[in-house]
Amino acid sequence: MTMAEHMPTHLILLAAGEGTRMQSDLPKVLHEVAGAPLFQHALQSAASLDGRRVIVVGHGAEEVTRAAKLVDPDILIAEQTEQLGTAHAVVQTASALDGAGGDTAILFGDTPFIKPDTLEKMSAMRGQDADIVFLGFEARDPGRYGRLITDGDTLLRIVEFKDATEEERAITLCNSGVILADTETLLRLSAAVGNDNAAGEYYLTDIVQLAATEGLVTKVVTCPEAETLGINTRSDLAEAERVFQESARAKALDNGITLQAADTVYFSFDTEVGRDATIEPYVVFGPGVTVESGARIRAFSHLEGAHVGSDAVVGPYARLRPGAELSNATRVGNFVEIKNARIGDGTKVNHLSYVGDATIGERTNIGAGVITCNYDGVFKHQTEIGNDVFIGSNTMLVAPVSVGDEAMTATGGVITKDVPPGDLALARAPQVNKTGLARKLFQRLRAAKAAKKGG
Ligand code: UD1
Ligand code: MG
Numbered sequence: 470m471t472m473a474e475h476m477p478t479h480l481i482l483l484a485a486g487e488g489t490r491m492q493s494d495l496p497k498v499l500h501e502v503a504g505a506p507l508f509q510h511a512l513q514s515a516a517s518l519d520g521r522r523v524i525v526v527g528h529g530a531e532e533v534t535r536a537a538k539l540v541d542p543d544i545l546i547a548e549q550t551e552q553l554g555t556a557h558a559v560v561q562t563a564s565a566l567d568g569a570g571g572d573t574a575i576l577f578g579d580t581p582f583i584k585p586d587t588l589e590k591m592s593a594m595r596g597q598d599a600d601i602v603f604l605g606f607e608a609r610d611p612g613r614y615g616r617l618i619t620d621g622d623t624l625l626r627i628v629e630f631k632d633a634t635e636e637e638r639a640i641t642l643c644n645s646g647v648i649l650a651d652t653e654t655l656l657r658l659s660a661a662v663g664n665d666n667a668a669g670e671y672y673l674t675d676i677v678q679l680a681a682t683e684g685l686v687t688k689v690v691t692c693p694e695a696e697t698l699g700i701n702t703r704s705d706l707a708e709a710e711r712v713f714q715e716s717a718r719a720k721a722l723d724n725g726i727t728l729q730a731a732d733t734v735y736f737s738f739d740t741e742v743g744r745d746a747t748i749e750p751y752v753v754f755g756p757g758v759t760v761e762s763g764a765r766i767r768a769f770s771h772l773e774g775a776h777v778g779s780d781a782v783v784g785p786y787a788r789l790r791p792g793a794e795l796s797n798a799t800r801v802g803n804f805v806e807i808k809n810a811r812i813g814d815g816t817k818v819n820h821l822s823y824v825g826d827a828t829i830g831e832r833t834n835i836g837a838g839v840i841t842c843n844y845d846g847v848f849k850h851q852t853e854i855g856n857d858v859f860i861g862s863n864t865m866l867v868a869p870v871s872v873g874d875e876a877m878t879a880t881g882g883v884i885t886k887d888v889p890p891g892d893l894a895l896a897r898a899p900q901v902n903k904t905g906l907a908r909k910l911f912q913r914l915r916a917a918k919a920a921k922k923g924g
Contacts, residue, residue, distance in 0.1 A: 476571035477520030478592070479652060483558050484508050484578030485527025485549040490702045496529030498578035499536055500706055503713045504737035504756040507700055508533070509540050510581030513738070517585050518574060523565040525549050525558045554670030555646075556662035563656055573655050575648040575673070580699045581709060583647060587692045591649040594622075599688035600654055601680055603627070604647035606694045614643035615674050617689060624687040627674035631667035642689075644674060645697040654685065713738075721748070743779065752784075757791065775807070778814075796831075810841075813856065826868065827852040836862035836880065843868045855890065 488497025498508040505513075508524065515522075522541060526533045527549040537544050545565040549558050559575065566573065572595065574588060583604075591602045603624055605617045613630040616637050627644050628637050648655070658676040666672060677687050700706050717736035721728060726742050728734050730750035740754040743762030752766050755773025760766065764777045767784030774791030777783055781799045792809030795801060799812045802819035810824045813831035818824055820837035826849050827841050839860050841852040850868035854860065858872050861880035872878060873890030882896035 477569070478518045478571055478649075479520035479566060479569050479573040480512075480515045480518050480522045481559060481562050481566075481573055481575045482508060482511055482515075482522070482524045482578050483555060483575065483646075484533060485525050485530075485552050485558055486579070487528045487552065488579070488701070491700075491706075492703070496533050497700065498533060499529070500700065502581055502700075502706065502709045502738070503717070505739070506536055506540075507581050508537065508578040510738065511576045511578050511583070512541060512544075514581075514583040514585060515574060515576055515588065517588070520571055520573070521545055521566060521569055523547050523562045524578070525561055527552050527558075554662075554664065554668070555673035556659045556671035556675065559655065559659040559673055560671075563660075566652055566656065569652050571652055572649060573652040575646070575655075577646045577699060579701070580646065580697060582696045582698055582712065583645075584692070584696055587647075587690070587696060588649070590692075591647070591690045594688050594690050595649055597688075598686060600685040601648065601650040601676065601687040603677070603687065603689050604645040604697075605642050605689045605691045606645055606697045607691065608641050608643040608694060611638070611641050611643050616640040617642045617644055619689055622688050622690075624677055624689045625681070626678045627672075629666065629668065629672055629674060642691070643697075645692070646699075647697075648673070650676075654680070737773075749785070758789075761797070790825075824852075826850065827854065827866075829854040830856035830858065830874065832856060833858040833860070835860045836864065838863040839866070840864075841866045841868055 484498045491497050491500065499506045502510060523545040524537050525547045530548055534546050547561040547565050549561045576583060587604065591604060594602045608614055615627045615629045616633055617627055618625045619642065658679045659673060661679055662671050662675045664671045680687050698709060700709055714735060718728060718731040718734060721742060725744040727747040733750045734748050735753045737754050737756045739756055741759040743760060745762050746760050747765045749766060749768040751769045753771045757774040758772045760777040761779035763780040765782045770784035770787040772789040775789035775793035777795045778797035778799060780797055781795045783789065783801045786803045787801050788806045790808035793807040794811040796812060796814040798815045800817040800819055801807060804821045805818050806823045808825040810827040812818065812829050815831055816829050816833045818835040822835055822839045824841050826843040833854055833856060842865055843849050852866045852868045853871035855872060855874035857875045859877045861878050861882065863881045864878045865883045867883060867885045870884055870887060872888040875891050876888045878884055878888065878894045882894060884894055884896050888894040
């Protein structure tokens with residue numbers, strides 16, 4: 470070879486464990502932080518790795534496999550039918566990584582906050598002649614973590630809590646579980662690990678000593694403890710959510726977004742908000758939302774799978790559901806729900822409306838209480854509304870139906886037929902006034918009431 474060949478770095482995501490302490494029917498790695506399952510956060514941490522991605526599944530294998538394929542269609546699945554330990558889990562990836570070469574990073578599916586920078590540091594250490602790199606951290610309360618026995622930044626061995634002596638338990642430098650190593654070495658040493666220990670498990674951590682006997686070098690890189698937060702209980706999950714939201718709010722503020730009451734705004738893992746947007750109190754972003762610059766999301770609005778154009782105003786109390794596409798300078802007001810609908814530039818839907826499965830043009834006004842009747846009980850149907858249209862208050866648009874440019878519908882209409890451009894659609898019973906009849910009725914009713922009281 471004339472040039473150094475680029476060696477890929479692969480990923481193994483360990484996710485076969487049961488997660489008993491979650492007290493849940495849902496596999497642990499499918500519990501969500503900021504709208505994304507835990508394993509997806511771990512995949513995100515490793516997004517810059519350029520090799521194969523393998524997830525080891527066991528408990529809830531079918532569900533986890535389905536979810537993993539949804540997030541990453543190319544992910545390779547290694548099934549570990551019995552959870553005999555972390556080394557045993559790695560051995561299950563042998564066929565997925567067959568002939569892969571390069572390096573492999575190991576992450577845990579229940580550890581969502583490892584930073585890409587940290588993996589970079591590990592990679593830099595690998596570059597300095599370390600055959601294996603472990604990620605350690607100084608634990609405030611080392612608890613049941615594996616303890617790192619080191620000499621400088623060289624890792625001599627790892628002792629699991631259950632097997633540790635009193636002196637070893639006093640060590641506060643702990644194993645995060647994240648490893649970067651030469652792929653072939655990692656698989657070979659993992660297969661050589663035995664299970665003669667207090668737990669009777671195949672400990673991945675035992676590869677350190679096996680490496681040493683071959684004269685291979687293992688080093689430690691450290692990161693802040695916050696990154697290594699692993700989820701074992703619902704209370705860990707709540708803490709992870711808190712940590713995520715705190716950091717998402719701080720990032721939003723740094724990026725030039727106004728948050729009037731930052732602590733009350735909830736972001737998703739993928740929320741994108743442009744500069745100079747304003748988010749009022751108590752706004753919740755579900756997955757898949759982008760908000761362009763200058764837009765304002767008013768208080769108590771809930772958005773998911775939606776795009777909000779620049780200078781649009783949404784809410785207060787608006788609900789944008791998946792497929793809501795709001796163009797620039799649109800207005801979507803209080804108690805309005807928009808689903809799978811495109812709203813053109815400058816169009817207003819200000820009060821108490823449902824717009825679903827619809828396309829609305831530019832500068833159109835949708836009156837109060839307008840409903841697109843998009844569902845017939847079996848099928849969904851489309852409503853098409855043009856530019857510069859006026860839809861009168863309380864119009865029911867029975868889809869499939871269209872209203873052409875510059876048309877009007879009169880208030881209270883039930884529109885079942887297409888309205889051509891420029892036409893006015895009147896679709897309600899004509900009004901009849903009965904002279905004096907109301908007064909007569911009142912008199913009769915009041916008399917009846919008085920008679921009842923008397924009797
Ligand atoms: C492991 C480490 C410990 C470290 C700690 C950090 C070992 C032996 N110990 O301990 O040094 O301080 O993580 O949190 O590696 N898993 C499988 N298959 C198995 C067993 C585990 O896929 O057979 C997965 C789990 O789903 C989990 C990860 O591996 O994502 C870690 O397993 P866990 O049982 O939590 O290991 P710990 O005892 O916490
Ligand atoms: Mg654990």
